[in-house]
Every structure is written in C-alpha cells, then in structure tokens.
Amino acid sequence: MKEIRHIRIHGKVQGVGYRFYATRVARRLGLKGWIQNLRDSSVEALVEGEPDKIDEWITEIKEGPRYAEVVRIDQERREGAGPLGDFDVKF
DSSP states (O other): OOEEEEEEEEEEOSSSSHHHHHHHHHHHTTOEEEEEEOTTSOEEEEEEEOHHHHHHHHHHHHHOSTTOEEEEEEEEEEOOOOOOOBOEEOO
C-alpha cells in the first residue's frame, strides 16, 4: 500500500548538493515526488511510495552528501495528493 509523506529537512542542506543526492536515492528506490529549497534554508519534499522504501530513503538522506549536516527531519503522512511524477528537483 503506497503512501505520501510531506518531509522537511533542517540543517546545512542548501548549497551542498543535498537535493540532487536525495533525488538519486529516491529514484534508486523507485519513489515518486519532488524536493525543493525553502527560503528559511530548510528543504521540503513530497514523496510517494511503499512505506518501507520511504523509511529507507529517510535513513539515507539523514546522512546526506559529504558537506551536508542534517539536524532534524520532520514528516507527516498526507492523504492522496498523488499520483506524483518521477522524483525530481523543483526550482
């Protein structure tokens, strides 16, 4: 059963290749959705997929690319806004 989660990533996650890293991981796991920078220097994502794959994605993006420092990841389940397209970076 697929689900959709709204994610907010806080920390040093802009200017370090974070969104592209998260996108590569999401595509490898077969997830759908998008990720974008926010003005408050956090990163926001909407992700759709199997719950265990989303959990695996969150585990991997907690680490992030080399210069990222993830402080906190907030997440909440969303009721069907999907289906979402292939995972990509929004500008």
